[in-house]
Amino acid sequence: MVTPSPVRWLFLPSTSNARYMSSATPTENSSQSTHDASAEAVILLIEDGGEARRDLSTILGFLGETVVASTTTEYRAVLGAQGQAHRRVSLVVLGECRDRLPQQVLIDLAAIDAALPYIVIADEGEVELDEIDSAVRLRIIARLPSNCGFQPLLDALHKSKLFNRHSTRLLGSDQVRDYNMFRSLVGESVEIERVRKMMGQVANTEVSVLITGESGTGKEVVARNLHNNSARSAKAFIPINCGAIPRELLESELFGHEKGAFTGASVANKGIFRAADKGTL
Known part of the structure; x- marks a missing residue:
C-alpha cells in the first residue's frame, strides 16, 4: 500500500x-452530458431581489444573452421547463438568495445538472462555500460584487463560453x-x-x-x-x-x-x- x-x-x-x-495512463470520466447541442442556449438568472433581477436581466440582454429569470423558490420548475421549450441552460447567474442559502442552491443545481458553470454575484462574506464539494466550487467561473460593472460581467460571460466550448469538445473526443x-x-x-x-x-x-x-x-x-x-x-x-x-x-x-x-x-x-x-x- x-x-x-x-x-x-x-x-x-x-x-x-x-x-x-x-x-500516467489517461482515465475517463463515465458521466455524460445530456445537453442537446441544437437547443437554444439561455442563461438562468436566480435573484430574489425584484429590482436587481430586472436590472441584471436588462444588462445581460444588452450584452446579447437570452435570459430566463427566476427566484430561489422557482428555479427548479424554470430549469425543468427549458427542455420542453427546446432550450438548454448554459450558465447560471446566482444573485441574492433570501429564501435559501446560496450554497444550498448551488448544491441543488449540481445535483440536477453537474455540468453547469456558475457566476456568483455577492459581496464579500455573503456566500460561504466551504461546505460545497470542490467539484462544484471549481465550476464557479467568477465571483463578482453586487455593484460590478459591465466589463467584469462581460469577462465572466466569455469565460463561461470557453468552459462550455471546451466541455462540448471533450465529450466528442478521446481526451480525458x-x-x-x-x-x-x-x-x-x-x-x-x-x-x-x-x-x-x-x-x-x-x-x-x-x-x-x-x-x-x-x-x-x-x-x-x-x-x-x-x-x-x-x-x-x-x-x-x-x-x-x-x-x-x-x-x-x-x-x-x-x-x-x-x-x-x-x-x-x-x-x-x-x-x-x-x-x-
Missing part, C-alpha cells in the same frame, strides 16, 4: 529546453474528460490541448510534477489547476519562489522557527512545509 505524501510537490523551473513528460482543466488556461491550440490532456492524466495522482517553460507562460497557472483538480484541493496551495529567499533565511522559511530563536525572530513561524501539510507546495 502506498502512503500519500504529507506534501505534494509541483516543481516550476524557469528553463525552457526540458520537456514535460508523464507516463476533465471539464475543470480550462480554468485560467485559455486557448485552443494543439499545444494547449496537449497540456490540458497531460494535466488530466496526473492531477488526481500522488506523483510530484515538473512543469517547465519560459517566464510568463503560465507555469503557476498549470500548478494551481493541478492542485484544484486533485484530492488535495481542500488543503493549502502554497507557491514559493526559492530564488527570492536569501540563503541564510531558507532553513527558517521552510522548516520554521520559535520566537526568539535568532535576532529579529519576534514571532514564531511554523514554516512553509507545515503550512502546506496535506496540500500542494
Whole structure:
C-alpha cells in the first residue's frame, strides 16, 4: 500500500529546453452530458431581489444573452421547463438568495445538472462555500460584487463560453474528460490541448510534477489547476519562489522557527512545509 505524501510537490523551473513528460495512463470520466447541442442556449438568472433581477436581466440582454429569470423558490420548475421549450441552460447567474442559502442552491443545481458553470454575484462574506464539494466550487467561473460593472460581467460571460466550448469538445473526443482543466488556461491550440490532456492524466495522482517553460507562460497557472483538480484541493496551495529567499533565511522559511530563536525572530513561524501539510507546495 502506498502512503500519500504529507506534501505534494509541483516543481516550476524557469528553463525552457526540458520537456514535460508523464507516463500516467489517461482515465475517463463515465458521466455524460445530456445537453442537446441544437437547443437554444439561455442563461438562468436566480435573484430574489425584484429590482436587481430586472436590472441584471436588462444588462445581460444588452450584452446579447437570452435570459430566463427566476427566484430561489422557482428555479427548479424554470430549469425543468427549458427542455420542453427546446432550450438548454448554459450558465447560471446566482444573485441574492433570501429564501435559501446560496450554497444550498448551488448544491441543488449540481445535483440536477453537474455540468453547469456558475457566476456568483455577492459581496464579500455573503456566500460561504466551504461546505460545497470542490467539484462544484471549481465550476464557479467568477465571483463578482453586487455593484460590478459591465466589463467584469462581460469577462465572466466569455469565460463561461470557453468552459462550455471546451466541455462540448471533450465529450466528442478521446481526451480525458476533465471539464475543470480550462480554468485560467485559455486557448485552443494543439499545444494547449496537449497540456490540458497531460494535466488530466496526473492531477488526481500522488506523483510530484515538473512543469517547465519560459517566464510568463503560465507555469503557476498549470500548478494551481493541478492542485484544484486533485484530492488535495481542500488543503493549502502554497507557491514559493526559492530564488527570492536569501540563503541564510531558507532553513527558517521552510522548516520554521520559535520566537526568539535568532535576532529579529519576534514571532514564531511554523514554516512553509507545515503550512502546506496535506496540500500542494
